[in-house]
Structure formats: C-alpha cells, structure tokens
Amino acid sequence: MYQIGIVKRKIVRADRAAVDRLASFGVATVHEAMGRVGLMKPYMRPIYPGVQIAGSAVTVLLQPGDNWMLHVAAEQIREGDIVIAACTAENDDGFFGDLLATSYRARGAAGLVIEAGVRDVKVLTEMRFPVWSKAVSAKGTVKATLGSVNIPLVCAGALVHPGDAIVADDDGVVVVPAALVGKVADAAAAREANEGEKRAKLASGVLGLDMYKMREPLERAGLKYID
Amino acid sequence: MYQIGIVKRKIVRADRAAVDRLASFGVATVHEAMGRVGLMKPYMRPIYPGVQIAGSAVTVLLQPGDNWMLHVAAEQIREGDIVIAACTAENDDGFFGDLLATSYRARGAAGLVIEAGVRDVKVLTEMRFPVWSKAVSAKGTVKATLGSVNIPLVCAGALVHPGDAIVADDDGVVVVPAALVGKVADAAAAREANEGEKRAKLASGVLGLDMYKMREPLERAGLKYID
C-alpha cells in the first residue's frame, strides 16, 4: 500500500560499479539474465531512439494532472540516478518538460521513466535528456496534491524499490533489485560472451536448428516435414 | 450540429502578424498561455519529428473512407493556412498522400492536421510536408459522399473554427481562437521571457522547490521527510 505524503531521503543505491557494468548490456540481455522477469510493459517507449542508460532509481508517486512531486524529487537525485515516476491513476498529461529536465540534469540525473505523458520532446531530444514514457502530451499540470518520493511503487507493471538498478534502451525498461545487481551483471556477461560465438556461427549460415540441437526435440514433439 | 454539403469561401483568418509571432512558441507554451486549454488529444502525432508550424485553419469534415472534401478544400487554401480535417466517424484510412500534398503545397498550405490516417509518409517526409494524424495507413478512399469545408468542427477533441490559429509541433496541436491570437502571443511571450531566467537558475543547481517557493505549501499540505 502506497504511503502518501512521504519523502524518504536516505535510500540504499545499487552498487555503482555493478550498475556501470549493467550499463553495457541491453535491456533484453539483462531481462534474460534475470530469468525473463523485471520488464516494464511495452507501452513505455523512448522519446528518441538510440540511447542506453543504467542508474539507480529515485521513485516518485504522482497524482493525476499534478506534477508537484517531480519538483520534490529533484532534491533527492544523486549523480547517475534515474527517476521512476508512476501515477495513482491513468493519466497522459505532460508532467515533465524542458525546465524540469534542466533541473534534473543539473542534479546529475541520467534520465526519466514515467508512466504518464511528457512534453517539450523536441528540446529534450536536443538536450539529449532521455525519457521513456507512455505518451507525449503538451497538457500542463498543477501543483496541489501530495504524492510521495522514494517509496516502493509499481511503474508500468514492474515493482521498483528506491535504489534498484534500472536499465533502459530502445527495447524498453528493466528493473534489477539493488541486492542482485552484481549477480545479474555476471549472468548478463556470461550470456553476452556466448552471443558473440553464436552470432558468428549464425552469420556463417549455421542454422539455429543445429546450433541449439533442436531437431530431435522438434521431431519428438511431432513436427512433420512435407513437400 | 454540423452542416453537411457546405463550402464556406469567405472566412476571417487570424491576423497574420500575430500568427507569425505564435509560430515562434511551442505548443506547450501556447497552451499554458491560454490557461491550459485548446489542445487536441495526444494521439495526434507528427509523421516526422522536428517541425513547428503555425497558420490559420481551413476546416474539412470528411465521411469515413471518402476523401472527396480534401480536394474541395484545396481551392479554399491561402498562403500559410493549415488544413484541419475531421471525420464523421472513427476511421483510419489513408485519406491524404503525396499528390494531395503537392496540390496543397502549390496552394500555400503550411501543413495538415487530420483525425484519421495518412499515407505516402516517406514521400511526405522527403517533401517536408508536415502532417499530424491519428494513424498511418496505405488504405485508399473513394469520392462519393459530401462533407463540408470551413464549418466549425471538432478535431481530436478540440473545437476549431475556420480561421482560428493552429500551432503544431512534436508535442501535439493547439487551437487559438482567431480573436485571441494577439493576446495569447503576448501571454506566451511573457511566459517565455520568464523561462530563460528560470532555466539558467535551474541549470546552475537551484531547485524548483526554492525557486518556486514550494517548501512552505508542501509542509502545509503535510509532506513528511523521513530518513
């Protein structure tokens, strides 16, 4: 149950070195390394393509049509953090624009993930301030009702604790619990190590059918080849 | 109530100089300057990013699967106009493509806003003919049933009178009543003037919490900081 009206100042961030290792892997790899879990829903899309970031989560719970807590959150940002914002209701307003981006960047934020709308996307793109959102909307918001900062919350279907590692790229957003970042980075590295070799084989024309030894299980499952 | 089968030839366009002033502001700024109203719904998206236009509205009411009135509208376009097209029903057909764009450009149109589908988007992008639409679809249309041109209509949730000023950019589309364009441009300019200073402060690390004097009202609202 969300606590409303709370700002938690001291949070335990995922180990920086481990997060930096995660940053080199894409979302798909990290999600696979975790056992195919931790993804936000696929409606979370980047406002411009080609960015890949990793950082620790500062979480923000918003009220619909009200971006007050995004200002409160700014003070809690440390270098390399990614702000994760959810709303107590479905709402596509433009909660975040270029002024907040300027402030967040000054505080060291690596980006924003918001299950709601964002605006000034042209300027944000020029600033190279990356945002993953559910919508783009010019609609402005008020500052009248409290939410919370740095509480555990659900964003786009994923549970996020403040301090968790976040990885985001063109494929979406994944959440890695702070305590598991090192282990997940190891698993991702192992997975990636394999991928180079696999890629070379596939590029040379070897079939996945053979490389993954699928022919026998396919036959056992009853697959029939006909002409 | 929409009148069907009407083309209004004489419309009062928003003052050109005032529209030109509006053109320098983004949709978010104009919408805020109007008191946070006038926006079309956020499903209206540009077919390519990075454009910002302003102009006077020529309005077109379409029937589903039928683009006849887009041809009728071409004759009513004056230099700098933006065509605003709505449909009597939900329909994503590709009502508009490169031939119509060629004609509209020859007539001086600055762009198209259509609550329906558009096609030939690659060519439109190469031509740099900007379109905001609800969908991209190759589906062709017939020319069989009347709609109207230059009647007041609702496009993507916004009421548009012919001659109203339209501003469109990557954040969406906003409608400014013709009679208010000068006043809104003034308000937008005043707002923008403020923004430079605010941006500089935020960039230097000043928090919105302090710049906007939010700490006291947040405390009054009951916000609690915990460690």
Add this chain to the structure above:
Amino acid sequence: MYQIGIVKRKIVRADRAAVDRLASFGVATVHEAMGRVGLMKPYMRPIYPGVQIAGSAVTVLLQPGDNWMLHVAAEQIREGDIVIAACTAENDDGFFGDLLATSYRARGAAGLVIEAGVRDVKVLTEMRFPVWSKAVSAKGTVKATLGSVNIPLVCAGALVHPGDAIVADDDGVVVVPAALVGKVADAAAAREANEGEKRAKLASGVLGLDMYKMREPLERAGLKYID
C-alpha cells in the same frame, strides 16, 4: 483451419522478376493497383523508417510466448524471401532479435513481418534488417510448443499464402497473390505513369477539382458554396 506441426518445404514462389518490378512501387500504389485490397492492418509499423522491400512470403505460425518455429523457418528461407509471422493469440513478446536476424540475413531474408513483438531494435536498425511489427518488447520467449511453417495464414488481417509477394514500406504491408504479381505490377506501373503527370499539374497549381473533373458530380451531389 490452421494445421499445427507442419513444415512445408516446397512452395511456389512468386516470379522473381515480377516481384522485383513490384519492389519499385510503394505499398499504397500496389494496394490501389489491386483494387484497394490486400493490406495488413495499420498497427503493423516498421521499426525504423525509410525502407521499402518486396519478396516472397515464408509463413510462420507461432504460439504465444514461444518462438520455436522462427528457428524452424530459417531453414526454409531462400534469397529474397520475407518471413511473415502470425501468432495463434494476441501476444506482444519479443519473439525475434539480433541473433535470429543474423541467421535470417545469412539465409538471404529481405526482412520480417510479425504480428507480435520484436526486440534488439537498436541492433536491427544498425544491421539495417527491416522488421514490421505490432510491438517492441524485450520479453524473451520459450521453445516448447509447435506451430507451423509455410501454411496459409492470416497476419494482421491479411491472408498470406506461402510464396505470395509481399511489399512493405513506411505506409504498411500489402500481400499480392503469387499468381497475380505480374498483372499487379503492370497495373501499378500504369498507375504510376499517370502520377508523374498529375503531380506536375498539381504542382503548377491546377486543382484536383478540375483535373479530376469533380465540379459537376459535386454539384449534382448537392454541394453548396456560400460566402
């Protein structure tokens, strides 16, 4: 009715020369040349803009959350083929990524059309391996349940037989029955021939109203001009 657990090896591909002729026309032109039919639904979008491809269909029927048959399909790909993948249920998982793309490219595939999700879109974009999909999602899949390869299937509302010609561009995807490719290419060429002249006239300021002789039918339909 779909047959499950079947791979058809010998399929009759559309005539290569005719497909190559189709490749020069866009989806909208081909769809018009067929009598305004054959389109997939407009939610099928390219993962990056600006590509136009044509090829013969290798079809794949997938089970939700399971990409096994995409591996089986790889072996059936011939130079210039386009893989058309549908799923027995609504599912947005990331069935296809850079490893499969590497394999498909090695087999000569020109691209993929999938009514489901795709991942590694940044790498796919860098590889210039074109994909049209319903979603982007990092979500991985299993290899546990049989579907089929090279059966007739419905993809995004369009019936596709293996060997049919597929044309895909920024406007969407169209399916041309293998037996009709030559005839459709002829009709598309005839249509395109007309378009250059039309475009020149429209660019010079001639109205579609006059070029298409619409004034008389509009008047007969009851259109009224008012001031």
Add this chain to the structure above:
Amino acid sequence: MYQIGIVKRKIVRADRAAVDRLASFGVATVHEAMGRVGLMKPYMRPIYPGVQIAGSAVTVLLQPGDNWMLHVAAEQIREGDIVIAACTAENDDGFFGDLLATSYRARGAAGLVIEAGVRDVKVLTEMRFPVWSKAVSAKGTVKATLGSVNIPLVCAGALVHPGDAIVADDDGVVVVPAALVGKVADAAAAREANEGEKRAKLASGVLGLDMYKMREPLERAGLKYID
C-alpha cells in the same frame, strides 16, 4: 477556447415539449434525422443497459483527478437536465458516485454523460440513475482546481452548448442544438413513421434490394452475380 473558473447561471434550455418528443426516439433515429451528425464517440457506454433519456445539457469542464466542479454544477441543475462532463485531459478516475447521484437526483437530473470514469456502479444501477461514461473506476478524486460550468465544450468528440438537447440510449449519445430541437423531432417522427411500414415489409420477406430499389444502381456500379 475554454474559459476556466466560470459558472454561467442563466442558460437557455431547449424547449421542454420538444425535448419530450425527442425522448421517444432512439439515438440512431435522432442522429439520422439531423443528417448523420451530432454523435459522441462510441467509447461512451451506459453503465447498465435498457435506458433511454432526453434532457437539456448542463455542461461541466473538469480537471484531471478533480471532481470539484461536479459539486458546483449540482446547483445549476433543473428538473430534467442531463449533466455533460468533459475533462481537460484524458483521465479515467471515478469522478462520480452514489452520493453525487443522490444529490443530482434530488435536483431533478435525468442522468449524467461523462468523458471520464464513474464509480459505485452497482448502487447507481440499483438507484436507476443512468450514466454514460468512458470507464468504470473506483479511483477517488480531489477538490483543488477550478474548471467551469455551463460553458460550451467538447465531450467525446461532440460540441455541446449548455441548454442543448441530449438523447442517450444503448447506442450512445447524440447532441441536438437547442434551436433545432423542434425541427429535428419532426424529422425523426417522419423517419419513424416510415420505419413501421418498412419493418412490416421486410418482416414479410420483401428484400431491401427491392424495397429501396437498389438493383438498378448496383448493376450500374458494376455488381456481378456469379454461380
């Protein structure tokens, strides 16, 4: 452009007798009688089936997550009015529940049409207080930001002036301008008069093809019968 912070007390309601005549026709008939215009979008659905109402519009502009103006509107309701509520942004919160319904009923309201969410639908159904809405949601709202009452506004794609006649049934919601209610009721009556005879003929097995004399125009359009 919406005026924010306004309550208009004196509005000109559609003629009561004419509205009462409209009440006997369904939404489809009224919409046809107007020339196929005036409908709200089809996502507006009744919370329970089988109701048909007509009345004069009291309009309310809401802010997202904030139902303050629904309370302000209550005072403006007269016997037989239908409250039409729109929101400045997409928002599905439960703005209206059984307490407001009790108050609205005491004021004489015939129902509510709201482009947003509603709650307590079980109690509303038991009370037989009809609501057409975009969503059902238990989410509560605050009372912090002004909207307006009795301004012209757009609800679910339809322009509504305060005092306009509203007809709502299982097929949706239609808006009839106050000045045209008598004329539209006449046209609907004429249309309905015809329908009884048509229905009897069709029920006896006469085909619409013959009754509407469609065979000749179909042949002219090129329809071919094959065996």
Add this chain to the structure above:
Amino acid sequence: MYQIGIVKRKIVRADRAAVDRLASFGVATVHEAMGRVGLMKPYMRPIYPGVQIAGSAVTVLLQPGDNWMLHVAAEQIREGDIVIAACTAENDDGFFGDLLATSYRARGAAGLVIEAGVRDVKVLTEMRFPVWSKAVSAKGTVKATLGSVNIPLVCAGALVHPGDAIVADDDGVVVVPAALVGKVADAAAAREANEGEKRAKLASGVLGLDMYKMREPLERAGLKYID
C-alpha cells in the same frame, strides 16, 4: 486477394446435421477440438449475453461507412445461415440495425458476426437477434460503393469461406471449414464426454495436479515447494 463487386450465389454449405451437432458445443470446446485454431480475435463481443448459435457462413465484404452489401447479402441468406461481415478498413460505424435484422430474420438468418459497429442494440436484444461485433455505434452509413458477397475473407483475424460452419457464444466466435464439420463435431463430442467425468472428480476435491498426472513433469521442470 479480395475480389470486389462480386456476389456468389451458389455456395456449398456445411452439412446441416453436422452443424446442428456443433451447435451443442461451446466455442471453447470446438476450438480445442480443432487443435486450438480457428478463433476470431477476442474483441468480437456479443451485444447481449447468454446466446449460443451455429450455422453456415454467408460472407460480406463492406467498405468503410457503407452498408450497401449487407442489403445485397440478405438475398443470399438461407435458413440457419450466419452472416459474417468484414470491412476493407478499420471502421466502427453502425452498419446494421433493427430493420436489417428484421429482414435477415425473415430470410432465416441465425445471427450476424461483424468486424465493425452495430446499432439499435436495445431492439436487437428484445428481438433476440444475436450479433457479435467490435463496437456499438449509432453512426449511420451510406450506400455508394461496392464490396462483395460470398467471397473468402478475413474477419477479426480468422479466414472464413462461404459455407464454413460458425459457432458463436459468450466466449467469442470460431470458424470450422465446411469439409471438417463432421470430424470436428466428433472430436468435440469426445472431448465433452471426458469433461463430465473430469468435472465430477474436480468437484469432489480431486486436484488437476493428480487427475492430469502433472506432479512428475512439474518436478522434472524444476518446480520447488518451499514453506
């Protein structure tokens, strides 16, 4: 590829006795009996609950906003047929209402399945004329552009040949190829026979885990029980 402007008069209907046998099974059972294929997409919903029908398909291809071909189709209906209507584009207009239902009933139609909108749903419900549709909308249509009747077409993702058996209930709509109806009815009967016994066991408290002997494969797959 759809043929436009065609009405096929002689179609081979699925064997009536076999269709009648199918009518006793629900959509889920029939779909399972076919190997989990043949379903329309789940957005096809009945306008009122509790009906289960089976019949032979008369197919209709519509143009957006145009219901002309539904009148043409009426003449092709035989006792017990179900009309299956698709549209060349996404469109939610109300193509079908109580007059057409009266005519269709007089012709012997058992119901309508339409990937578009329907209106007069209150009267249709009172008449007990069952319809499965994508939307309810009062929006009227024109009669201006040809489609076709009794061509193979795709409706809500399922391929339908004229004469195929259709089963529809509260779970959705399934298509059974005419030639397979008997075999599918046999398989459904076999499946159903099993279900009674299974239901009794489950009702008595036997677990599916034991009845389906799942414990061993679950353990092999690695399932761990913890306290």
Add this chain to the structure above:
Amino acid sequence: MYQIGIVKRKIVRADRAAVDRLASFGVATVHEAMGRVGLMKPYMRPIYPGVQIAGSAVTVLLQPGDNWMLHVAAEQIREGDIVIAACTAENDDGFFGDLLATSYRARGAAGLVIEAGVRDVKVLTEMRFPVWSKAVSAKGTVKATLGSVNIPLVCAGALVHPGDAIVADDDGVVVVPAALVGKVADAAAAREANEGEKRAKLASGVLGLDMYKMREPLERAGLKYID
C-alpha cells in the same frame, strides 16, 4: 524480481474476521479508507455484474499461453481465498474455464482475479463463480513452462503479497496489505458511517457546496458566477 519455479506453501493470511468486515464495504470505500491507493487498473472487469467479494490472496505468476501454474495453485487454496493471477507478458488467452472453476470452488476459492483472459463465461456465470479479467477469450493454453505460486507480484498495476486482503466488486479490485486489514476496515466503517447522513442530506436537496462548505474555498480559488 520475480522468482520463477517456486511454490510457497505457508503464507500468512489476513485475519479472517477483519477480511469479513471488509467484505461489507465496496471497493471505492476501501480504496478511500486507504488514502486512495491500492487499486488495480480499471481494465479489470467482472465477467458478470452484481458481485462483491473479499478474501485472502493466493498469487499465481503465469507464462503467456500457459496455464500450468493455475493447476499448481489449486492445491494452495484455502476456504475463502481469492486467486490473483498475473502473466509475465501481455496475453489475452483464455487461461481459466469451467473445469478449473469447479476445482477452485471445491477448494473453497471465493473467486479469481486474472490480468489475462478467461473462457466458459456463460457457465461461470451460471455457477456464480466470480472472475475479474482483462479479456474474455476462448483461446486454450498449454502446460509447458513454469511460473510461480505465492510470490509477491504485480497484477494490473497493483502489488499483491500472498495473504493480502482483496476486495472486488463492479467498480474493480483493491488490495489491502494483510497487516493493515483491521485498520482499513475501521477507517472504511468510519467513512461509511458518515455516508448515510450525507446521503440523507443530499437526498433532501442540500447541496454538496453547502454540506462540504465549498463556497468559500471556491471563491478564494477565483470562481466567478455570471448570468
């Protein structure tokens, strides 16, 4: 991060007496009593109207197209439990039907909440086995891939721990942490106590404007009454 392949047998259920007290309040009241939090997203709808249930959560994490874990979960159900099922990906398959409902009922389940599809809804309605789901679909599922039972998970945007209290009615679904059920029931009761008096006043014609003393804050906010 979800643990895959786990069944937790011993969970701490919310206090039964307190849950029973909750059962008398609707979802809207409980959600307000918690401070307007805890709701699932509004796309979760009951398969038939008029039911209100409360119970303790048994949670199930499913894989797309695979309902194996719903069978595993049956064994963990105790009298009065509500099964809460989420899926690792967006998928609308019919994971649950009348056989599983028979088994769940035999185990004492009060109902099911599933962020996916459900089938056999006619039989479920006749059985009066209540289900809240995202979709209705006849599509069957396989039993091939592990998920988990009784892990904390996110269902339709809400975090659910096994043992939490769930309340569901026509307005949606709300989650109450097990430790807070008594306190929330008290707050709900207090809220409800107030409501009777408020309802009586409103029914007698007293305005919310006066009862809630809104006139002064509205005036302070700048509301203007005009004629």
